[in-house]
Amino acid sequence: MHDQPLLEVRDLSVEYDTGSNPVVAVDRVDLDVHAGEFVGVVGESGCGKSTLLFAIAHLLSSPAAISGGSVTFQGQNLVTMSEKKLAALRWRDFSVVMQSAMNALNPVKSIGAQFKDTIMAHDEPVADDRPAEVLRLVGIDPIHLDSYPHQLSGGMRQRAMIAMALLFTPDLIIMDEPTSALDVVAQRSLMVQIKELQRRLGFAVIFVTHDMSLVSHFSDKLVVMYAGQVVEFGDTRAVFDHPEHPYSAGLLDAFPSIRGPKVPLTGIPGAPPDLANPPSGCRFQPRCPKAFEDCPKIAPDLYQVGPVQARCLLHAPSISASEEAS
Ligand SMILES: Nc1ncnc2c1ncn2[C@@H]1O[C@H](COP(=O)(O)OP(=O)(O)OP(=O)(O)O)[C@@H](O)[C@H]1O
Numbered sequence: 001m002h003d004q005p006l007l008e009v010r011d012l013s014v015e016y017d018t019g020s021n022p023v024v025a026v027d028r029v030d031l032d033v034h035a036g037e038f039v040g041v042v043g044e045s046g047c048g049k050s051t052l053l054f055a056i057a058h059l060l061s062s063p064a065a066i067s068g069g070s071v072t073f074q075g076q077n078l079v080t081m082s083e084k085k086l087a088a089l090r091w092r093d094f095s096v097v098m099q100s101a102m103n104a105l106n107p108v109k110s111i112g113a114q115f116k117d118t119i120m121a122h123d124e125p126v127a128d129d130r131p132a133e134v135l136r137l138v139g140i141d142p143i144h145l146d147s148y149p150h151q152l153s154g155g156m157r158q159r160a161m162i163a164m165a166l167l168f169t170p171d172l173i174i175m176d177e178p179t180s181a182l183d184v185v186a187q188r189s190l191m192v193q194i195k196e197l198q199r200r201l202g203f204a205v206i207f208v209t210h211d212m213s214l215v216s217h218f219s220d221k222l223v224v225m226y227a228g229q230v231v232e233f234g235d236t237r238a239v240f241d242h243p244e245h246p247y248s249a250g251l252l253d254a255f256p257s258i259r260g261p262k263v264p265l266t267g268i269p270g271a272p273p274d275l276a277n278p279p280s281g282c283r284f285q286p287r288c289p290k291a292f293e294d295c296p297k298i299a300p301d302l303y304q305v306g307p308v309q310a311r312c313l314l315h316a317p318s319i320s321a322s323e324e325a326s
Pocket residue numbers: 016017018023025043044045046047048049050051052063275
């Protein structure tokens with residue numbers, strides 16, 4: 001796809017001010033999302049997935065702050081945009097459904113009243129029956145516009161938040177584990193519905209999850225994060241078929257295949273590093289089964305490897321060339 005990306009994240013860094021060494025939770029991340037694309041973001045707990053999404057949506061709060069880079073959405077840099085201008089874009093052009101989505105609804109207002117508040121906060125004409133329509137889109141009977149959040153199940157509250165995110169039919173929906181509080185069956189059915197809506201309405205999605213099986217089924221592109229950095233990026237199928245970063249390979253080996261042959265799960269020994277004091281060179285080298293002498297000395301870039309990009313010295317042009325020669 002050669003058209004201009006809908007979202008261009010460039011060199012984005014986020015730091016948590018801890019009083020001593022800052023925690024660099026997002027470290028010079030680049031990411032393009034094109035119109036209508038479904039981009040999954042995976043990685044172990046604490047690798048910076050949520051921080052990245054909050055930074056993109058400009059929802060970080062102290063002690064976290066963007067320390068560098070840009071987030072260009074529809075040609076405008078969100079990082080330098082005024083709060084007023086951002087408020088006009090949020091929900092209308094991009095919306096956000098976070099991990100705690102089912103608790104994000106106001107307990108003392110009906111669903112309909114909350115939808116109305118969101119509509120009123122924007123200078124955008126919305127048909128009177130739009131709230132009923134979006135509830136129907138996510139499989140909830142519009143009778144529940146009169147319901148209060150406590151009258152809905154967890155799954156319905158989650159769906160109601162997604163309905164709210166669809167009110168203005170935005171171009172991008174940013175989702176941080178929106179299904180994580182649901183049981184596996186409810187999770188899958190909500191995912192199928194999100195995917196179907198995405199196909200039908202054409203919005204792009206950035207979706208954070210711990211569930212490799214969800215991304216394998218639903219995302220077009222995959223971002224693998226480790227210790228605040230993107231370590232692999234590419235078409236989901238390409239990464240699953242042939243992971244180029246040893247961390248991606250370990251992550252895939254740590255998840256059972258639902259339909260494939262039964263193989264022992266190997267996982268990744270050790271734990272992710274302290275982001276206030278990351279290891280020298282490649283951040284994954286202390287846990288990497290393929291580490292060699294340069295790995296603690298040289299911090300790898302993201303190198304193009306066939307259809308994907310991988311941050312691993314094994315793919316650095318000079319090393320790849322010397323391997324080929326030997
Ligand atoms: N309030 C805070 N103060 C200092 N550091 C923080 C704070 N919140 C998060 N961090 C740091 O930021 C890093 C990234 O956290 P983040 O929540 O973005 O990770 P994540 O990949 O989304 O994790 P999870 O999958 O568990 O949600 C963590 O490793 C932690 O070190």
